[in-house]
Amino acid sequence: MKRKKERSLPVRLFSLLVKLAIAAVILVVGINVYITKSTEKDIAASVDSGETTITSQEVQSFRATDPECIMVLGAAVRPDGTPCKMLRDRLDLGIALYKQGVAPKLLFSGDNGQVVYNEVNAMKKYAVNEGVPEEDIFLDHAGFSTYESVYRAKAIFDVDSMVVVTQRYHLYRALYGCRRMGITAKGAAAKDTNKGQELREAREIMARDKDFVKWIFKPQPTFMGETIPISGNGISTQ
Numbered sequence: 001m002k003r004k005k006e007r008s009l010p011v012r013l014f015s016l017l018v019k020l021a022i023a024a025v026i027l028v029v030g031i032n033v034y035i036t037k038s039t040e041k042d043i044a045a046s047v048d049s050g051e052t053t054i055t056s057q058e059v060q061s062f063r064a065t066d067p068e069c070i071m072v073l074g075a076a077v078r079p080d081g082t083p084c085k086m087l088r089d090r091l092d093l094g095i096a097l098y099k100q101g102v103a104p105k106l107l108f109s110g111d112n113g114q115v116v117y118n119e120v121n122a123m124k125k126y127a128v129n130e131g132v133p134e135e136d137i138f139l140d141h142a143g144f145s146t147y148e149s150v151y152r153a154k155a156i157f158d159v160d161s162m163v164v165v166t167q168r169y170h171l172y173r174a175l176y177g178c179r180r181m182g183i184t185a186k187g188a189a190a191k192d193t194n195k196g197q198e199l200r201e202a203r204e205i206m207a208r209d210k211d212f213v214k215w216i217f218k219p220q221p222t223f224m225g226e227t228i229p230i231s232g233n234g235i236s237t238q
Helices: 002-042 056-063 085-099 119-129 146-155 168-180 197-217
Strands: 043-046 069-073 106-109 137-140 161-167 184-190
Touching: 002 043, 002 168, 002 184, 002 197, 043 056, 043 168, 056 184, 069 085, 069 146, 085 106, 085 119, 085 161, 085 184, 106 119, 106 146, 119 137, 137 146, 146 168, 146 197, 161 168, 168 184, 168 197
Parallel strands: 043 184, 069 106, 069 161, 106 137, 161 184
Antiparallel strands: none
16 A cells, blocks of 8 residues: 555646646636737727728727827837837837827837947937927837836826837737726737747747736836926937
8 A cells, every 4th residue: 555655646746737737828828818808909900011001080099098199119120220120110100190190299118228229219210200300209218128118108208098009919918008007098000020920929928927917016117217298398308
């Protein structure tokens, strides 16, 4: 009998590990389903391919929440200082929404953690070249993550209502963060035709779970500072 008990111990441990693994998978998948399904209705426009066009019905849907700004989330910048294709697609959509009067300001949030790397300045230059006045452009130089971008939109720029622009796979997480931060937000999904999309979507699964936990505890971003109301002049942030 003693030998039988010794043999059954590894079996019991293995069974426990299997159950824990199954529970972990269910938790990871469950959080992802919850985030995507609970925010899907807040995506008011989506550009799948071709020209960046927004219908009058979509414009009215955005305006219904009286957004104070359009926040475009940052992405990689090339060594020559120009936005990558993914970021250009986001900018084109954000600028199109601005020009159609969806909101009076643009908030560009991205990584400027190093002197030699500046996402938001590249975004600003692109928008100015497209005819956007500098005073209507606000730069968040410390948007090192989606979590920090959303947190700082409320805490630093005093935003209560906005439109968020990024690719659809990323938009669910950003909109969920807005809800947790008390920001009324609608989403605009930019073109999603970039290479490596499958890998990005796989990584996003864990990113959603990580941010889900973060929004429970709400740790402060890397940098905070004085309030710069989005209703003012954006030049002070540049």
